[in-house]
Amino acid sequence: MIKNKVSLITLGCSKNLVDSEMLMRQFTENGYIVENDPARINSEIVIINTCGFIGDAKEESINMILEVAELKKQHKVKNLYVMGCLSQRYLKELQIEIPEVDQFYGKFNWNELLRDMGKVYHKELATDRILTTPGHYAYLKIAEGCNRMCAYCSIPIITGRYQSRSIESIEEEVRKLVSQGVKEFQVIAQDLTYYGYDLYKHFALPELVERISDIPGVKWIRLHYGYPSQFPYDLLRVMRERDNVCNYMDIALQHISDRMLKQMRRHITKAETYELIERIRQEVPGIHLRTTLMVGHPGETEEDFAELIEFTQKVRFERMGAFAYSEEEGTYSAKHYEDNIPAEIKQERLDRLMRIQEKIASEINEAKIDQTYQVIIDRKEDNYYIGRTQFDSPEVDPEVLIPADLPLEIGEFYKVKIKEAQAFDLYGRVLF
Structure with a gap:
């Protein structure tokens, strides 16, 4: 458990992600180190931004809260805070069922968390964020x-x-x-x-x-x-x-x-x-x-x-x-x-x-085989660069896999000719 370090775990949709990114920026302004990896929690403070939309999402949120609550019992986490849609909707029930949580916040009052910790919420940074997506x-x-x-x-x-x-x-x-x-x-x-x-x-x-x-x-x-x-x-x-x-x-x-x-x-x-x-x-x-x-x-x-x-x-x-x-x-x-x-x-x-x-x-x-598209490169995995066309949103749509035999820049655009297609992926070559 590292002092002055915050783990912020985001569950649910990209709208929640934006809230988390804004809160992370506020914490860094208050002198904290922040991270957002739920698989590696070694912070004294953990904040879980929950989803309460459908049954599976609620179950995932509750399981994550219980998992971190157990770490708190083992003195591996000092403070546990919960925010987001689930606690907005089920505040009273959660307070009774999971008393290990130090404080619950809803969808819109998460900035009070900083004040309750004796820290400052910087209004001038209200639209500032620490991106958890690739920087492009x-x-x-x-x-x-x-x-x-x-x-x-x-x-x-x-x-x-x-x-x-x-x-x-x-x-x-x-x-x-x-x-x-x-x-x-x-x-x-x-x-x-x-x-x-x-x-x-x-x-x-x-x-x-x-x-x-x-x-x-x-x-x-x-x-x-x-x-x-x-x-x-x-x-x-x-x-x-x-x-x-x-x-x-x-x-x-x-x-x-x-x-x-x-x-x-x-x-x-x-x-x-x-x-x-x-x-x-x-x-x-x-x-x-x-x-x-x-x-x-x-x-x-x-x-x-x-x-x-x-x-x-x-x-x-x-x-x-x-x-x-x-x-x-x-x-x-x-x-x-x-x-x-x-x-x-x-x-x-x-x-x-x-x-x-x-x-x-x-x-x-x-039907896209032999067609040429502008592709933005998101990342490199093993022997491929992974990119997307304008028709593909991150995480939910098909990706374009390009052999990594030539160096490409992450976040840059390239013209790519499609050579092979599957149901949910395309394979192509960069045209220089």
């Missing part, structure tokens, strides 16, 4: 909360109403990150589509993206977690006109059956969903769409699932993930519907859906 890319959180109130989702319960950051504060953060060497920005929020409405009385995402793209040094902007209803179509013009705005959109659709969309309270119909996708692809040729689909929501029939299969086969998403419904207490679905689909049927549907998507992904990747 960063996540850029533009809002908190969500106003959509989908039937199955606990996020609004945890984070509350939508709160946009001002365009000016986001620009300031981007300029700081560019000065540190960041070239690529993953723009994130629970719902990008709604951005700006609470501040400016109109959906301001297109304006925000334009202004970020104007900042010298911003090479790639990639957009995550759009919502299909009330989609700001002017964003497509921005994508089309700006070379540094990636032709990529992550937009969770969840289902296609009108009956299920209504039960899920998604505020969109099957016909409108098809029209949205068609318009996006017409206005931004070559765009890669990532979506997330759900199986096993209460009431999903075989007919509903068949529609989802047909939708997946027709639309042929370039990127797709899926998950089985998990009942979350306090949500509309938990209050009004019985979780009546057996776990084995949920799993069978999920497996079938992903088998279809794997075939689609393989075919899409195979």
Whole structure:
């Protein structure tokens, strides 16, 4: 156990990661050494930034808290603090069940941790961060909360109403990150589509993206977690006109059956969903769409699932993930519907859906053979450099593997010709 050293363990989504990076910067300003490796804890202070979104994530967070609590019992850790979504939602229960934790903080009051330790929270560093990603890319959180109130989702319960950051504060953060060497920005929020409405009385995402793209040094902007209803179509013009705005959109659709969309309270119909996708692809040729689909929501029939299969086969998403419904207490679905689909049927549907998507992904990747793409290099592993095209977000999308027979610079862009393709990876050669 090393004194004046903090281990900050981040669980869950990239939005949590941004909070952790901001807190780490505050600790360094207060004279602490910080690290973020959960596999190697040798600090006197451990902070766990938790996720409380779905059952598996909650279980992972609780297990990590219990693991560190055991280290504290063994006097290998002096202080244990917990913050984030799980403690925001279950504060009282956690205080009773895990008394080894010195203090719990929620999603929005983690800056009080410093004050409770007798340290200073530096407001002038509110947008400063210590990046835990490779230095050439960063996540850029533009809002908190969500106003959509989908039937199955606990996020609004945890984070509350939508709160946009001002365009000016986001620009300031981007300029700081560019000065540190960041070239690529993953723009994130629970719902990008709604951005700006609470501040400016109109959906301001297109304006925000334009202004970020104007900042010298911003090479790639990639957009995550759009919502299909009330989609700001002017964003497509921005994508089309700006070379540094990636032709990529992550937009969770969840289902296609009108009956299920209504039960899920998604505020969109099957016909409108098809029209949205068609318009996006017409206005931004070559765009890669990532979506997330759900199986096993209460009431999903075989007919509903068949529609989802047909939708997946027709639309042929370039990127797709899926998950089985998990009942979350306090949500509309938990209050009004019985979780009546057996776990084995949920799993069978999920497996079938992903088998279809794997075939689609393989075919899409195979079509890239002999094509040339701009690739940014993330890292080197064994005999390969690992990179991504503009169509690939870190950690969730395919990567490009390039033989390490010639030296390449991490964080630099290269033209790469694709030579081989698999379902979730591409293999290529740099063109000098």
